[in-house]
Amino acid sequence: MKLLILFGLALLCGVESLKVLVYYPLPVRSVSILGSAVVKHLMDAGHEVTYVTVYPLKNMPPTLKQVDISGNEEMVAKDESLSIAHMLENNVQDTDVLFVQEFGKELSSQTFSNENFTKFLQDTSQRFDIVIADLFESEVCAGLSVVYDCPFIWFYSMGAHWHVLRLIDEGRNPAYDPDYLTTTVAPFSFLERTEQLWARIKYTVLKTFITMPAEKKMYEEIFTPLVAKRGRTLPEYEDVIYNASIIFGNEHNAVKRRPSTPQNFKYIGGMHIPDPVTPLPKKLQDLMDNAKHGVIYFSMGSFFKSKHLPKSLVRGLVKTFGELKETVLWKFEEDLPDLPSNLHILHWAPQSSILAHKNLKFFITHGGLLSSIEAIHFGVPVITIPVYFDQFTNARKAVENGYAIRVPLNYDLADNLKPAIKTMLSDDTYKKRVTELSAIYHDRLVPPGKEMVHWVEHVVRSRGAPHLRSPALDVPLYQRLYLDLLALILLILYIIKRIINILTRKSPKKNDKKKKN
Template structure:
């Protein structure tokens, strides 16, 4: 009995052994930060010593281990500057062929700000050691040098699923024949023209990364780490990739062993709603339509003609409307519309009276609508939102309305179809059942795999050999060239052989004719 107790204590001590973990989440978007902080908070609550680099700060620090913040105020300043310069609602009109290189340029410029921050420089030169560095993958490859600097295991976090930014770094296959780019609203079953465009986008991404992004990030590394490694030495060094995806809402695609899906890990058990909001939802006998364009898009920035069209459509419904509206006043506000500058979205979607969710189609909103089983109307604007809208349509639990076609009539028809046709709720509940049917909760899965790669010193046994091959070997171009040469030579030799035989036969035939004559 004593031996059993000792073994149990040793086992528990081993499983909760504290590690020093650095999280690098510099993207100045609240959704990105929310994902990063959810993971880092959970690691701290498990007993780890956590440091997070981010533009945002936590109000309530987690209990358990240590949680240290290194803030990036310049990142937030850049966000506000860009927000004032760019009309977010016009981004959907930009072609991916322009958007991809522009995004690479923009994020590279913002990404260097991290190394300029005084507190980050203090950390870099502090002589501290970390067991693992978790880096958010968003045109941020230079940041991976931090794992090298701190002699730590490198973990990559993707706020979306597997994509072209990550696949090549871990040797994950991603054929454009059935895997559409995240900026395209294509299904897996693409037409010839769609496959052609998807292939061109894939080639453009590859060229942008290899001809601009990687040299640019190599320059950043050389600037701030003169004796540091080449960018290619840190690019392919990921021991683990955590993907914010799940087959219940994402297209099933290949994953190499060190790619782990943890979609929905940020969702927590619903808390008590504020009293006024709870009363509003409880008293909505005909149901509630919840409308939010996320944390980066502001409904208050909608042009007046779009806003008025939305209000006229809302006024035709007997359902109550809960609208995330960032200003104090909404001109022409109908009686059935309640405004709020912020709502606890997960708690709202969990309420049984919520009949429908109108959203921009951001990934977190898409995950939450499936998790809570609420049909969705997507008004996609930019990024992966069009692809998420296509997935909702393909899975039968939502519809999409493009921003250009957003008017009173179209909005009313889409909303009425989603409310009156029970198939959408049936389908989303089916997907929700699949989403919940897992052997372990996604957050527990994430924590396990972070501990696993630390415990096994980077878990090199999970890495595929593709990351060690030059591109021409990976694509078998050398084999193709040799086989082409062999087939070509064989064809030429066979042609010459047959030609010689033909000439002999022709010569003999000609001689016979001469003798007869």
């Protein structure tokens, strides 16, 4: 008995509560869901968390402290180019690279000038064991690891894209690793390979010569006084942004054609999904239980709202859904008049709980990555209507993986949906394929939330996990490309050529003729 008590005490002594700073400044609710999940899993593991967020959580225990930066919402509220109406009217298919980079830079500027966050950073009594930060196009926030003199982890809301991998290893080959802002997936045609190479060059040039110099200046202005106040000097920007211990990627192993990743890139896609799933409200539960012909669920996500669709398009969709015998649930942010009996409007939708219901036939979605992961998690085929950003890539991947049909966003959406819905209802291939992917997705040693917590604790225990880091970052670019070897070969060839020219040069003929007087 005494041995058991001693053993139990030893286990308790080996578990330490960490102080974790979680930084999520992006004013997008779907991304904040990931931040909330990080916070929840860490707190469930007994750690103290300080959460820098645009969307503060309610009714939380005292072990959670929050820094309210809700003022960041103004950045998207006033930008009409980010509305679904703008995307529809202008038939937007590609994302403006410079716009995205500049948005990330401005997001950092606004966050670090926020009154609440500024006050928090000025408090020199704050101590943290590790910083976890959302990565969106700007790396300025990596300076937080310098302020608190602790390891740093990036959390990326998408997959293993090259411009993220470059922070811990090197970008993969554009011949097979697509840019996340384009619409293609490997394998590429000759033209697509050329386009991917150009996208890589364009992004790198803009980042290197326009965005990054401005970010470096911002980093120095923000963090020099903060670090000096703590009695230290600020390291170089390049040394800090490439110093992360791990990157968590919000993707999973079930999808095919993922690029190879270094050992400190960890897939934890699906960790935001509650387990067990939250029960449905009784009214919605009864509705889905009693749907004799099954249920179709339609949502355009939290950022692009259905209420912003043109009225003519909304009327067309209502008519299309009304012609079905299936029950249709549509996440629509305001009431609609004169609805057919099978169509039900949800101002807010408990999406995971809806997708988990046995009567759900398929999911009509904008193709956001969270929705894509949830579809595979619950084994639900999808019709995808991508709008912007990475949604085109997600839609293409879903189609390539065999569990989705893509329908373009345009004014003919209502008519174009009809054949897609008919195919999805009559062809069980999509359901079979997503069921196979779901089985692969769930075949894990541990749930993704527990895996995330393990690696956070591992990084702290190993003082930054230097053993996981790739040697690629220690090798200069000219050495990785063997430019020095190429220069040596060219020099040798040049010398050989000169020697051959000297040896084969003809001697000038002597003029034996004497000049006559």
